[in-house]
Amino acid sequence: MADDNNSKLISTLDRSVHPPHLYPAYTSTVKRAPANALMPVAQKISDLTGPTYGEGTIGELDSDLTKNSVVNGEPVGERIIVVGRVLEESGRPVPNALIEIWQANSTGRYIHNRDQHDAPLDPNFRGAGRCLTNSKGEYRFVTIKPGAYPWRNHENAWRPAHIHLSVFGRNFNSRLVTQMYFPGDPLMALDPIYLGLPEKARPLLISSYAHDITEPEWALGYRFDIVLSGSRQTPFE
Amino acid sequence: MTEQKTPLLQTSSQTVGPFFHYGLIFGEEHILVNEHTLGQRIIITGTVFDGDGEPIPDALVEIWQADVNGYFDHPEDPNHDKADKHFKYFGRSDTVKNGVYSFKTVKPAVATCNNDTQEAPYVCVRVFSRGMLIHAVTRMYFPNEKNNETDVLLNSIDANRKQTLIARLVENNDLPTYHFDIHLQGAEETVFLDL
Numbered sequence: 025m026a027d028d029n030n031s032k033l034i035s036t037l038d039r040s041v042h043p044p045h046l047y048p049a050y051t052s053t054v055k056r057a058p059a060n061a062l063m064p065v066a067q068k069i070s071d072l073t074g075p076t077y078g079e080g081t082i083g084e085l086d087s088d089l090t091k092n093s094v095v096n097g098e099p100v101g102e103r104i105i106v107v108g109r110v111l112e113e114s115g116r117p118v119p120n121a122l123i124e125i126w127q128a129n130s131t132g133r134y135i136h137n138r139d140q141h142d143a144p145l146d147p148n149f150r151g152a153g154r155c156l157t158n159s160k161g162e163y164r165f166v167t168i169k170p171g172a173y174p175w176r177n178h179e180n181a182w183r184p185a186h187i188h189l190s191v192f193g194r195n196f197n198s199r200l201v202t203q204m205y206f207p208g209d210p211l212m213a214l215d216p217i218y219l220g221l222p223e224k225a226r227p228l229l230i231s232s233y234a235h236d237i238t239e240p241e242w243a244l245g246y247r248f249d250i251v252l253s254g255s256r257q258t259p260f261e
Numbered sequence: 262m263t264e265q266k267t268p269l270l271q272t273s274s275q276t277v278g279p280f281f282h283y284g285l286i287f288g289e290e291h292i293l294v295n296e297h298t299l300g301q302r303i304i305i306t307g308t309v310f311d312g313d314g315e316p317i318p319d320a321l322v323e324i325w326q327a328d329v330n331g332y333f334d335h336p337e338d339p340n341h342d343k344a345d346k347h348f349k350y351f352g353r354s355d356t357v358k359n360g361v362y363s364f365k366t367v368k369p370a371v372a373t374c375n376n377d378t379q380e381a382p383y384v385c386v387r388v389f390s391r392g393m394l395i396h397a398v399t400r401m402y403f404p405n406e407k408n409n410e411t412d413v414l415l416n417s418i419d420a421n422r423k424q425t426l427i428a429r430l431v432e433n434n435d436l437p438t439y440h441f442d443i444h445l446q447g448a449e450e451t452v453f454l455d456l
Binding site for chain 2: 035036037038041042043044045047050052053054055056057058059060062063064065066067068069070071072073074075076111112113114115124125126134135136138139150151152188190195196197199200201202203217218220221222224225228229249250251252253
């Protein structure tokens with residue numbers, strides 16, 4: 025088996041589009057970035073398998089963040105619809121992909137107990153949701169457009185508005201945690217987390233305004249497709 | 262169905278940030294067993310450290326592993342019909358308590374479908390954190406395994422770094438506890454894999 029294993033020393037991650045571990049402008053990377061080169065490794069069945077999800081994973085309101093934590097009214101802010109597809113690099117859709125999201129409310133405040141930003145919480149907005157892609161790899165969330173918020177990375181540092189996404193694709197190697205940004209946000213050009221991306225990869229993290237998704241008198245639509253690694257064929261398969 | 266002539270660009274990773282808990286952690290994700298799960302229960306625990314040796318209290322650790330008989334409940338495993346339906350295979354733990362993560366699971370067997378008599382059993386480990394623009398991937402091996410001497414991956418690592426992938430058995434009673442610290446950086450930096 026050893027020779028065969030060596031033939032499969034191939035990473036499924038395209039490092040040319042992913043950020044490095046060390047990006048000093050994002051100061052927290054300095055002590056959290058491995059210094060040694062990553063070790064090439066043979067793919068095993070443990071890398072080609074992963075958690076699977078299906079009916080029963082998701083509750084009815086899980087994908088509607090404007091409804092899933094209502095206490096005494098509707099959440100405040102700009103209601104939006106976020107849709108997209110989860111795809112392999114080949115363009116093949118990934119059905120039953122689990123997408124979990126979390127975000128700040130419209131004032132730029134997270135409900136998290138460690139967020140000390142002096143902006144109001146919204147009693148009717150928790151800012152967390154989940155959904156599964158359908159047979160065409162499509163997903164849809166309804167939420168509130170998040171606000172920008174300050175962080176202490178550098179003087180007068182503000183994160184652009186963003187939604188955090190965690191995605192499970194066909195296997196554990198396709199695991200992705202990322203952030204979706206909004207078109208035209210001037211803060212992206214100043215944000216070391218966004219700028220930590222290789223230049224060619226940056227536009228892919230910006231959602232596009234989708235007028236076909238916008239619903240009259242109700243909410244604006246945004247589209248954000250997600251392309252996962254983990255499907256690259258090895259030379260001997 | 263449209264197949265691309267040139268591959269689509271992968272969507273890039275971004276940091277999980279400091280505020281993921283209420284979106285990803287709901288309470289039982291670190292327990293992979295129930296009362297019907299096959300196999301001896303074990304605890305896998307450890308601390309995630311930064312390059313100064315400081316515990317990281319806002320990391321997220323995920324594991325993925327075979328069941329006690331070496332099967333995965335996933336269609337890519339040709340033996341998946343034999344997989345334990347009462348085992349969760351996947352687990353997730355935060356490190357809110359002083360950088361410490363913890364899982365209750367079973368000790369995996371070597372994956373049967375690899376048909377590799379030299380392979381040692383292991384658990385896949387993925388670490389996310391504020392300050393990490395992209396996750397780090399490693400594997401946790403078990404101490405005192407005879408196949409640790411023959412495993413292809415373990416034996417391709419320098420002897421002085423190989424130990425970073427092998428857990429310590431700290432309690433061997435009814436609930437054996439394996440201790441596996443993860444050092445993102447520094448003299449004891451864990452070996453991370455290009456996966």
